Amino acid sequence: MKLTGAEILCETLTRLGVRHVFGYPGGAILPVYDALGKSKLHHILVRHEQGATHMADGYARATGGVGVAMATSGPGATNMVTGIATAMLDSSPVVCITGQVSSKLLGSDAFQEVDITGITMPITKHNVVISRVEDIARVVREAFVIASSGRPGPVLVDITKDAQQAATEFDWDASEPKLPRKRIRNNHDQQEFDRAVELLNTAKRPVILAGRGIMLSGAIETFEKFVRASNIPVAMTLLGIGCFPATDPMNLGMMGMHGEAWVNTAIQEADLLIAVGMRFDDRVTGDLRSYARNARKIHVEVDRSEINKNVPVDAAIIGDAGETLAHLLPHIHTRDHSAWLAHIKELKGDSAVRDIQSLPDSGHLYAAHVINDLWKVTRGGAIVVTDVGQHQMWEAQYYHHNKPRTLVTSGGLGTMGFALPAAIGAKFACPHDEVWAVVGDGGFQMTMCELATIVQEKINIKIAIINNGYLGMVRQWQEFFYDKRYVATPLVAPDFAALANAFGIRGERITARKEVVPAIEAARSADQPVLLDFRVEQEDSVYPMVPAGKSLHEMIRRPNNPLVETASEP
Amino acid sequence: MEVPETEEFMQTIVAYVENKPGVLNRVASLTRRLAINIDSLTVGPTENEEIARMTICAHTDERGAHRLEASLEKLVDVLLAENITDRPMLERDLALIKVAANQQNRPHLMELIKVFRGRVVDVAPESLIVEVSGTVDKIDGLLEVLRPFGVLEMARTGRIAMTRGNDLLRPPAEASAKSADTAPASS
Numbered sequence: 128m129k130l131t132g133a134e135i136l137c138e139t140l141t142r143l144g145v146r147h148v149f150g151y152p153g154g155a156i157l158p159v160y161d162a163l164g165k166s167k168l169h170h171i172l173v174r175h176e177q178g179a180t181h182m183a184d185g186y187a188r189a190t191g192g193v194g195v196a197m198a199t200s201g202p203g204a205t206n207m208v209t210g211i212a213t214a215m216l217d218s219s220p221v222v223c224i225t226g227q228v229s230s231k232l233l234g235s236d237a238f239q240e241v242d243i244t245g246i247t248m249p250i251t252k253h254n255v256v257i258s259r260v261e262d263i264a265r266v267v268r269e270a271f272v273i274a275s276s277g278r279p280g281p282v283l284v285d286i287t288k289d290a291q292q293a294a295t296e297f298d299w300d301a302s303e304p305k306l307p308r309k310r311i312r313n314n315h316d317q318q319e320f321d322r323a324v325e326l327l328n329t330a331k332r333p334v335i336l337a338g339r340g341i342m343l344s345g346a347i348e349t350f351e352k353f354v355r356a357s358n359i360p361v362a363m364t365l366l367g368i369g370c371f372p373a374t375d376p377m378n379l380g381m382m383g384m385h386g387e388a389w390v391n392t393a394i395q396e397a398d399l400l401i402a403v404g405m406r407f408d409d410r411v412t413g414d415l416r417s418y419a420r421n422a423r424k425i426h427v428e429v430d431r432s433e434i435n436k437n438v439p440v441d442a443a444i445i446g447d448a449g450e451t452l453a454h455l456l457p458h459i460h461t462r463d464h465s466a467w468l469a470h471i472k473e474l475k476g477d478s479a480v481r482d483i484q485s486l487p488d489s490g491h492l493y494a495a496h497v498i499n500d501l502w503k504v505t506r507g508g509a510i511v512v513t514d515v516g517q518h519q520m521w522e523a524q525y526y527h528h529n530k531p532r533t534l535v536t537s538g539g540l541g542t543m544g545f546a547l548p549a550a551i552g553a554k555f556a557c558p559h560d561e562v563w564a565v566v567g568d569g570g571f572q573m574t575m576c577e578l579a580t581i582v583q584e585k586i587n588i589k590i591a592i593i594n595n596g597y598l599g600m601v602r603q604w605q606e607f608f609y610d611k612r613y614v615a616t617p618l619v620a621p622d623f624a625a626l627a628n629a630f631g632i633r634g635e636r637i638t639a640r641k642e643v644v645p646a647i648e649a650a651r652s653a654d655q656p657v658l659l660d661f662r663v664e665q666e667d668s669v670y671p672m673v674p675a676g677k678s679l680h681e682m683i684r685r686p687n688n689p690l691v692e693t694a695s696e697p
Numbered sequence: 698m699e700v701p702e703t704e705e706f707m708q709t710i711v712a713y714v715e716n717k718p719g720v721l722n723r724v725a726s727l728t729r730r731l732a733i734n735i736d737s738l739t740v741g742p743t744e745n746e747e748i749a750r751m752t753i754c755a756h757t758d759e760r761g762a763h764r765l766e767a768s769l770e771k772l773v774d775v776l777l778a779e780n781i782t783d784r785p786m787l788e789r790d791l792a793l794i795k796v797a798a799n800q801q802n803r804p805h806l807m808e809l810i811k812v813f814r815g816r817v818v819d820v821a822p823e824s825l826i827v828e829v830s831g832t833v834d835k836i837d838g839l840l841e842v843l844r845p846f847g848v849l850e851m852a853r854t855g856r857i858a859m860t861r862g863n864d865l866l867r868p869p870a871e872a873s874a875k876s877a878d879t880a881p882a883s884s
Contacts, residue, residue, distance in 0.1 A: 244719070248726050253773040273773055307715050309770070310777040310869040432767035435760060 132260040132291040133162035136224070139264045141167055142299060143271050145195050147555050149173055149182040153199020155239060156226030158291035171555065171584055174576035176203050178548035180210020180281075181574070183221045185549030188535045189510055189556040191345070192220070193274050199226045201239030204285070205246065209542060211281045212250040216539025217366060218343060220279035222270050229289040230258040244285050252280030260293040264302035272304050278430045279343060314431065314445035323425045323442035324458040330399035330423075332467045333359045336382065336411075339366035339538075340404015340429060342531045346449030347371075350403070353452045356459045357401075360471060362390045364405045365523055366538040373507075373527035379471065383411040384673045385520040388682055389474035391673065395680045396470075397422045404428065404448040407437040408539070409675075417678035427451045492640050494518055494593045494663045499525040501563065501591065504647045509561040510535065510553050514546035514570030516600040518593035520669040522565050544573030547590065551580060554588045561589070561651065568594040568620045578630040581656050589650045590658040592623050595665045603668045607683065627658035634658040707736065708762040708782045709754050709858050713868040715774040716742065716749040723772050724751065733757050733765055737790075737855030748776065748868045752857045776869050785861040791830040791854040793818075794840065797847030798825045806846060813839040824849055 130138065136159055140148065149171045152160045163170050173179040176198040183194030198207055204225040214221040228237040244254045253273045257266050263286065270282040327333070335357075341350050350370060354361055354377055361371050362382040371378050379390045394400065400422045405411070412418045415437060424440040426433075427448055434443045444451050498521050501509075507527055512535040513519040519536055528534050535553050537545040550564035571592050581588060593599075602616040627634030637646050637659055650657035670685035714720045721740060728735050736754040743750050755765065762780050769778035798806050798820075806825070810817060815829035829839055833856065840848065860866055 245722075248723060249730055278771075307774055307776055308869050309773075309775075312770075430767075430771070432764055432771055434763075434767070436764060 128297060129294045130297040131158065131162065131294045132263050132286065133158035134165075135260070135263045135295070135297050136267060136286070136291070137162045137166035137168060138297065139267045139302070140195065143193075143268065145193070147171060147186065148195045148197050149179040149186070149552065150197030150224075151176050151179060151199070151203060153201075153203045153226065153239070155200035155228055155288050156197065156203070156224075156291075157199075158288065159197070159224070159226065159286075170197075171551075171580065173548070174579050175574065176206035177210050177544065178551075178574055178577045178580065180207045180221065180223060181213065181542075181545050181548035182552030182555070183223070184210060184214045184217075184219050184545075185512060185535050185552030186556040187214070187219045187221055187552075188217075188549070189532055189553035189560075191342075191532065192556070193271055194219075194221045194552060194556075195224065196221060197224045199239065200228055200243070201241045203239075204241055204243035207283075208246065208250065209544075211247055211283065213537050213540045213542040213545060214281040215250045215252070217537065218279050218339065219281065220274040221281040222267075222274050223281060223283045224267075225283065225285045226291070227256065227285045227287045230287045231289070233258070233287070244283065247283050250281070251283050254283040254285070256285045256287070258287045258290050260290045260295045263290060264297065264299070265304060268302060269304040269306055272306065278340075312431070316444075319442045319444055320454070323444055324455065326399055326423050326425055326442060327357060327401065327455070328458075328460045328462070330359075331464075332397045333357070333399040333401065333464070334379070334393055334397045334422075335359050335361045336364070336394075336400055336402040336405050337361050337367040337370050338364045338403060338405025339370070340448045341367065341370040342404075344404065344429070344448040344450075346404075346447075346452060347531050349449045349452045349456070352456060353459070356456055356461055358461055358464050359401065360393070360464075360468060362386070362394060364408070364411055364538070365536065367405060368523060368534045369528040369531040372529040374529055381523050383408075383679075384413070384675070385524070385669050385671065387475075387524070388671050388684060389471055391671075391679045391682060392474050393471045394419050394422075395678075399423050399425070401425045402427065402440075403452070406430075406433045409437070412438060413673045413677055413679040413681075417680075419679075488640055490640060492638060492643070492661065492663050493667055494595070494661070495521050495525050495667075496640060497591065497593065497643055497661045497663060498522050498565065500643045501565070501647055502526040504644055504651070505561060505563070509533070509563050510557060512536070512546050512550035512553055512562065512564050514564075514566040515541045515543045516567045516570060516598070517595075517603065517667075517669050518565055518567045518599070520600075521593075524669075543567075543570035546570060547574050548577050548580075550588050550590075551577060551584075551586060554586050564588060564590045566590065566592055567599060568592055568596065568623070569598045569618055571623070572618075572620060575626070578627065578632060578658075582631045586656065587654065588656055590627075590656070591647075592658065592660045593663055594620065594623065594660055595663050595667065596620070597665060599667075600669070602666070603672075606666070606668065607672070607674065623658060623660040632656050632658055634660065636660045636662060638662045705756050705758045705761075707754055707756055708765075708780060709752065709786070709788065709856070710762070710766055710769070710778055710780050710782075711858060711866055712751040712753065712769055712778040713743070713776040714740075714749050714751055715776070716747050717774070720749070720774045723774060724753070724769065727768055727772065728753075728755065728765065731761065731764055731768065733761055739855045739857050741857070743868060745868060750868075752855070754856050777866075779866060781858060781860050781866070784864060786858050787861065788832055788856050788858045789830055790833050790836050790856050791828070792836045792840075793852045794827045794829065794843060794848060795824050795850040796827060796843050797823065797849055799823065802846060806843075809842050810839070813842070815839060
């Protein structure tokens with residue numbers, strides 16, 4: 128049967144298992160929208176194309192499947208750039224489909240023409256222009272394979288308008304992906320493997336560094352077996368949160384710039400680090416010259432180019448995290464690390480008394496309290512989607528995730544404005560889960576237009592704004608490193624509850640600690656979206672903190688009494 | 698896997714790539730992103746018209762070369778990338794050099810060119826063109842000698858390289874699993 132390119136695209140997406148497309152129409156993609164209307168695909172009209180990419184990204188992160196975003200040519204496509212880069216840095220499988228001017232107009236500066244494949248080359252795993260209707264099915268299928276295989280990442284497919292309009296015989300079987308026949312590297316290096324086994328079986332103070340690669344590989348169970356068999360404690364990267372239960376005694380918590388002191392100290396004192404599916408980002412290592420100097424390092428990583436990129440390692444095993452751990456398992460001797468574990472516990476004891484959670488309720492509303500209360504009330508069962516900044520770090524510290532894919536956050540790129548759209552995407556991916564967007568007053572104002580999308584699509588997500596009247600993390604840096612010169616960080620915001628009402632969403636302002644739990648409970652039981660505006664302490668800071676470029680053990684610790692230190696009235 | 702931070706030196710990477718538009722752009726974009734300056738890059742067809750062969754020469758340390766090689770191979774359109782710097786290999790560069798020449802010095806000039814096994818491919822009243830191929834050092838050597846006469850114009854191809862003997866580096870489209878096995882695992 129003859130179908131137009133637009134119809135072929137919709138049919139191909141449907142056959143690939145896609146149910147939701149997040150997008151925004153425009154001239155150069157109109158044929159596709161016409162076909163969308165006749166297809167079974169559910170199109171979600173966003174309010175800005177950046178939102179479409181974040182939604183597709185949130186969708187992908189919550190499920191592990193491929194998220195699909197769509198936009199027209201020119202400004203529609205360029206608005207996607209931030210979302211694409213966000214997906215790239217966090218290895219998220221997103222396929223972006225953009226309309227392009229007709230092939231005969233290419234390169235002529237036609238209306239809404241932009242070289243989007245040129246623009247997105249460094250921020251996509253791959254991208255491609257289609258100008259022939261015959262290529263659409265095959266190339267889109269290839270895009271899905273590329274986006275989701277190996278180390279996942281975003282793929283952009285730019286389709287000219289004439290290719291969308293032209294018709295051809297649609298033959299699914301003849302449109303098999305034909306990817307370039309790449310060399311299959313035999314990455315198994317017995318020497319490296321043996322060295323890793325020997326290091327694992329002789330270390331006295333080992334720590335596992337767990338990253339998002341474990342989740343991407345679907346290796347949650349194998350990883351747990353590995354932890355039990357090796358009896359080695361686990362430190363997680365921000366994106367690794369959820370790969371191992373937070374409440375498990377073997378889980379130390381998050382490492383790095385805002386990791387707890389005992390985690391970073393354990394890493395600095397370790398004699399062996401086993402990095403699995405993580406990439407030694409500078410937010411994790413601090414100053415590289417002083418990073419874990421006494422430790423030998425094993426790196427289990429699917430991406431060969433990550434080996435020795437930041438931290439030289441003693442044994443590198445290149446491969447899928449799950450497969451590699453399964454190969455290692457039979458060689459692991461379960462060893463007694465009780466002295467080492469007891470030592471870490473001691474370190475923890477010291478930090479715990481400084482913890483804001485250990486302090487009595489003074490009536491002040493702290494973000495950490497709000498997030499910890501959210502964890503308690505939801506029993507840790509919600510999918511929490513954060514924005515970027517202080518609230519993100521507090522979420523990582525005080526919401527304890529026991530399941531994979533329940534924290535959705537922009538780690539690598541640190542994209543403000545991510546939370547609200549990504550939460551919408553996560554809700555479409557997991558309609559039966561409770562989804563909370565936890566977002567600062569700064570980031571929320573970047574993409575709050577998507578409140579209208581929530582209303583139009585009638586989806587039930589909850590929004591917790593951690594509102595301190597500042598661009599909090601930047602303010603914190605100004606406090607610590609710029610002598611409290613708060614340039615461009617005090618922030619005027621609308622009355623968010625009233626704003627929510629204007630969109631047709633229930634909104635509530637919370638100013639006291641005692642109101643937190645009832646407000647969260649009421650929001651949960653509401654069969655509709657709810658926005659909670661938590662007015663928290665304005666000049667609170669995230670502790671501990673490793674200043675950028677400093678050694679991991681040179682932390683700014685929590686003040687002994689943060690309530691006194693930080694409780695300045697607005 | 699010890700890759701110590703070492704001094705920078707010239708690294709030669711051979712890559713087989715899909716012969717289609719934009720691939721050179723991807724390779725160039727990658728080196729820019731890694732802040733590696735390409736000394737020379739040549740692209741040419743192979744016996745398979747769908748595949749092109751690149752020789753990339755860049756001044757970087759071992760770590761940079763590893764990143765470049767591994768990142769190149771991550772590109773969907775790059776079928777294979779291999780650093781052959783430490784392997785027995787041949788490197789060749791081709792140059793056309795236009796030198797100022799007159800009746801008096803022409804015979805002397807021709808003698809010098811002969812020593813370097815260059816060929817004179819064009820003679821004009823005021824100049825001549827030398828074609829010379831060989832290692833970079835050899836061409837640089839000839840250039841050094843010609844400079845006093847006045848080098849008016851020069852075009853060089855950049856290096857192409859090939860490993861010697863049984864050390865075959867063939868595109869994977871034709872290569873069997875065998876060649877994948879013999880590739881160094883994780884260098």
